[in-house]
Amino acid sequence: MNTCIDLLRAALVLGLSGCGLAVVYGHRFSQTFFSVILLSGSVALFFTALSGWNVDFIWQASLPIYFGVAPLLIRLDRLAALFLGLLGAVTFCAAIFSPGYLKHLEQRLNFSLYWFSLFTFVTSMALVVLAANALTFLVFWETMSLSSAALVAADHTSSAARRSALIYLGATRLATAALAGGFLWFHAHTGSWNFADWHLATAATVIPSILILIGLSIKAGVWPFHIWLPYAHPSAPTPVSALMSGVMIKIALYAIIRLFLFHGETLPAFGITLLTIGLISAFWGVLFALVQHDLKRLLAYHSVENVGIIVIGIGLALYGQSQHLPAVACLGITAALFHCVNHGLFKSLLFFGAGAIDASAHTRDLSHLGGLAKAMPVTMLCFVTGSAAICALPPLNGFASKWLIYQGLFTLACQTHSRLGAGLSCAAVGVLALVGGLAVACFTKAIGVSFLGRPRSHEAEQCSEAAPAMLVAQAILAATCVVLGALAPAFASLLTPLSAAATGSLATGNLITLPLLPLAIILSGGACLIYLFVLGPLRQTPPRVCRTWECGFGQLSPRMQVTATSFAHPIARIFKPVLLYKTVSEISGAHQRHFPERIKADAVMTSLLESKVYLPLIAAVRRLGRQTTRLQAGSIHLYLLYMLIAAVALLIIGAAT
Amino acid sequence: MLGLAETLATAAAIFGIFMSGCRHVRSAIYLYAVQTALVASIAFVYSASEHTGPALNISLAVVLAKAVGIPFFLGWVVKRLDVRTDSGAFLPVPLSMHVSIALFATSYYLASSLDGAAGTFSAAAGATASISLVFTGLLFMMTRRLAISQIIGFLTMENGIYLLGLHETRGMPVIVEMGVLLDVLAAVMIAGVIVFRIKKNFKHIDVTRLTGLNEQ
């Protein structure tokens, strides 16, 4: 208990002192210095979580630290500890990764601002997780949003980054508005700011629950509120992208889990809605990821997919609770929590990989990469591991959590008496399989186009392996993915008490019944044996190295390998109606009919939501604004008239009541 | 457990679903033939189980006329017109197949409420199949381009209605059956002739392009 508090205190002190030092010495001290502070803070945070696993401790600030009407209230329980641990782990790796990565951004970043925002960001994330009442939550939620927006705009030389930060800020405003509305309603309803007193998703609290859900969904990047995510995540420097994608959006999901799942009875409609939205998110995210050719943007869209998968888990748990199917609820919540952790790990790993490529090749555009396998073998190994994990290939960690989702859906279909639930869960199994196939296509594209084949540009040719510290950060995460995958049954049973607390059922023992560790050993052992005895060093004649088959024509040029767009083209064509995908070719030059001089061909994709929903909405708001400005004509008489009308109207209303 | 008639009816509905996923007009006609043969054999099963001698012959006539005669006639029309594929107008063909699966599920719910039976599949199977056939035929007519497909869709609907009648009344009076049969035969002949006329006047039989008809 005491160690836990001490560690937490240490972490907070380190975070705050990091902030202070960054403001004062941001330009003078080296990146390594700040990274070490961040590193020690994250270690403290991680061990807080470890030591806090078996304690449930609440701390209320004494009077001066008071947010107007409610005190600063912190609660460290098992759920919070899980997410604190994730935050600690990812921050730990980000801290190791940072010094090497930031080197290539030296000209473009204001380090004082960067480190200040980063420390604020991490500290506020920790405090959001720990927040036990609405005001504490909201205050640190806001701090988290603002500091992360500052980090998105950190690269002040890029106008795209500024634009992204604006879009992100707009989204967070809406999120906070919705959250605040929901929280106020709940306070009015229950008279308490404490989360523990609130019961969401019941028949009496539909509207505020929806408001809170919307607020949190915007932050989590759930469809259809994911629009900001593919802008903000790629623009931020890589350690920040990793933290945002790996942890920040998980914190919104954590809030959903905490607020919705631990209060018993819920309406089935919430479960069904979340399940459906999760499915759409997963499908939508992976589909749009497939047609991206900016590596980080691709990863950002994959976050939408994975958030969708987690939301499916949450929806499953909610629906299971509402239908009194504890087994389903237990599977759902375990899956959601497990996938939160997993996604945090492999997504930050993948972002680090993308960052390492960015730092070395100075581009993230897949059409300029290629052939990095020779130059960056370790980065590639880690990236492949991360990709395999995100594609849920057994026996990596992604598979374990996705398996839990599948099992949950399958159990639901077997046990439910509701035809809607059964049909929906079967459809979900199909959609998830589709999403899995799309994810494989997407990541093979990303790896294939960036690491394999021949370099497509001079920059890619000149690449060299990332700095050792950057590799260590990736290797730690990759190893965690493997270990967590092989030991998934044990980890899942660690989570079981949590889900048992949520569902009110007794612990059901081992959720993952698959022998994943033996499987991993058999697979890798078999692979090694086959390599040694059939293909490897024991063969007498070494393989002959020659050019890739070029049909006898001569040297292959870098153009003669598939591009990212072309690889995804056949799939994109199938989903044309969703992607609004089309091929445009433009032929020009002197004798166009038979002998054109220039041909240009491009695949054009428009985001359905952006073009058909959000932009018209924004345009409508603008138009409304312009109409409103007409009222302000500048004439003093007109204003007097307004006042007169207002006064008369008020009087009439007053008289009427 | 499903009775033989219910199994046959379900099979007919499934073949109807396959038909709705068929782009090739001639394959659609074949599938229609199989589906009709199944429907007719249900009539055969009913009449055999009711031990009504003459009805047996009537069902055989129905089999011959509807499962053999009409497809042959339609096949001839298709050959004459030299049309092969109907790529669908509003819905991609594979999707319309999946929509008809959804309609099959819908008709199951409808059928179970129609029968008032306690949701057991076997009780509702016959009605499910017939309603689903009607839906499938309607969907087929709705989503297809060619006039010939409209005929096939219409005939499928007719199969569904016939099957529903059969299922609800356990065999129809001979005279009604004959009358319906004659009506259908006449309708198909007339439709065939009309298609020829459309082809002759418009050089195509694409009904989505016939919207300008009223102006001519």
Add this chain to the structure above:
Amino acid sequence: MSTILLWLLTFSCLLFLPSLTIGIIRKTKARLQNRVGAPLWQHLFDTIKLLRKSETVSENSSWILRVNTVINISIMITLAFLTPWLSFKPATSADDLFLLIYLFAAIRFFAILSSLDPGSAFGAFGASREATLSVLVEPAIILALSAVALSAHTSNLSLVFALTANTPISQAPLWLLAGAGLFLSSLVELSRMPVDDPTTHLELTMVHEAMMLENSGPNLALLEFSSALRLVVLYGLSGQCFLHALHCIWPFASAAGILLSISIIFALAVVTSLIETVSVRLKWTRAPEFVAYGLTMSLLALLVALVTGVSS
């Protein structure tokens, strides 16, 4: 003791059935075209020959080349021990439906990577086509297996596929539809006609062959063996569905199951060769429609499973 015997039998099937089945397909096709055709065991001879040959490797390839081969073959052999593709294969605790599907996905993941590895244009569009097809096929396979798993209320396929006495006859359509869905999907998954032509010499139309273009010698031997094994496992799986349908109608002794489960694979091989002889390869943009038929079978199976499951 008998378990050991059954394991041995399974193991020998795993070793020899793939080549024999490929041999049957090729022989039947040759006979249907009035050719004599290669010997029945030619595939095995080829594999052995390739294992002894030296190897040519592209200068552009990376470690993915080797990793793909070893992972491919080791996963495939594991899958052959896990999947209940033969009715007599002893059960293991890892026969889970979703695990199997994702192990197949793992094979595909590395296969696609290895075909992108040498930077060949042919391998690349082969990979792109493979990815497209698998995106479409994966839901069909998972739904077909889910349908039969739902009817058995467990996702452990050994239990699902265990031949139990007194299976009601009403289960027959479910098994038939699931089997048909699986078979159609495996035709696509295995890159056979009418979606891909395994005998084509045209690089531009290849899917599976284009992906293996840069492999040679023992590497190629292992990949060829692995894809033949994948063929028998998938055929075995859909064959088991048909056997169950048969078992619903006419319960046979489990001893007959040994013979039947092998001969149904051969029967499906003959069906494949018939299809490949008389069918024309589909236009590439029509391939999704063919997959849609497999998906339809699976969806219908699922519908039947749900409808009969809810009432029971």
Add this chain to the structure above:
Amino acid sequence: MKISLVPVPQAQLSDNLVDWLHVEDRRLGLISSLDGGQLVTLVLDCTDASAQCWLTPLDSDVYHSLTPSVPQAHWFERALNDLFGIRAAGHPRLKSVLQQSSCKGNLHPLRSIAQCGNPDHGHKSDNSYLHVSGEGVYEIPVGPVHAGIIEPGHFRLNCLGETIINLEIRLGFLHRGVERRLTEIPWRSARFVAEAASSDAAAACAIAHAIAVESMSDITVPERAQYLRTLALEVERVSMHINDLGGMSVDLGWSWLAANLSRLRGMTQEMAALLSGSRFLRNFICPGGVSVDPDARLGELKRMSEVVSKQLEVPINAFFDNSSVHDRTVKVGEISRSAARELGLVGVAARGSGIAYDARQHFAHGLYPALAPAMAVETAGDVLSRLKVRSAEIVGSLDLIRTALDNITSGTTSSELPNKLPGDTIGVGIVEAFRGELIHLIFTDKHGAIKRYCIKDPSFNNWTALAIAAGGNLVADFPVCNKSFSLSYSGVDL
């Protein structure tokens, strides 16, 4: 056929050609040169089966390109650049038709004069490809070594995903110097080289050669020989068309049909062997007549032709009845009628695009045009219409073979040849080979020796059409598209 030599000054050539081609039934035969000092333009008039040879003397190596106004001249002009070193200024795509490996440096193999300056005058061969820009575009290089026994040619496909944006074709990997060789050997032996110019159309090449020689020295061919020549040409047509249909079935993946057609093709080759003693009709047709008289074997030939036409019915009906075949071939590889006309397409490709041109209808060779079968014309211009034309021609040719066999007269099969060819004359042979219009054009010097032997293979006109037809189609449909044109590499790469 008599041919008139018309001098056309360089300034008027382009206008004259445009005017000439303005009339529907007039065609451009070929553009070439004798020795690099002039342009020779052969123009044909189908209405009266006449031909003119326009001679345009050049005063320098550079002249104003015809291609901008007459697109079908483009490949001729590219060949002129490589073979003679005559450069067409303003040519939109003046790239080499020969590979550097087959023609070293700036050697122009057919150039034999010095008056146009030094042949080594710095025309660099240009082997570049059109660069299609766009972020997602990639190139697929196919050939010259193909999977399968196919002649060498390089296809450069610029693709966006599965769609071909632009296709460029490069031939010239195996330049054999046929035209040059024909001027170097004794004219009596020239027929062996001439029929090997494109060996799968050996009979057509041999007839074209024979007619060209005969037209120079006014040799009359005995009637029986004319019958036998016609038979040879038609047997070759049937055989190769069946072969192409079979190849198409292989590309469509329809092995049953491919096996059947391959067997039937064997039977037609057996017919060829009955007729000439050679399964490929080699060494059969010679100037003056034919070399062997099949005599009694004609009865067996007739029987076999009946068997073939009977046995063809099932596979051909099955082929056109199949819906998947329609899927694969309809609206694939389309060439519009106007494009076909501008590119001067010949043969099946032209008739598939609605151009009613068949040399058998207009130009005398064998028993044509008297015995010419009805022309098969389709208007859609896609792969299917080319297939339909092809199968209709098989039926027509088989009918023609039976008619010819019924009416064949007896008598001698060859007539005497003079010792030498007349001096300073032009001989032309225009033949409808199975691929289309084939032209052999011979010039003799004042001693009667061949000074220039010019061959225009039908594929020469049609290769460009393939490149245009493939654009916008799926990569996987390219083989089908390619097969539907059935082009000869060696005929172009002489």
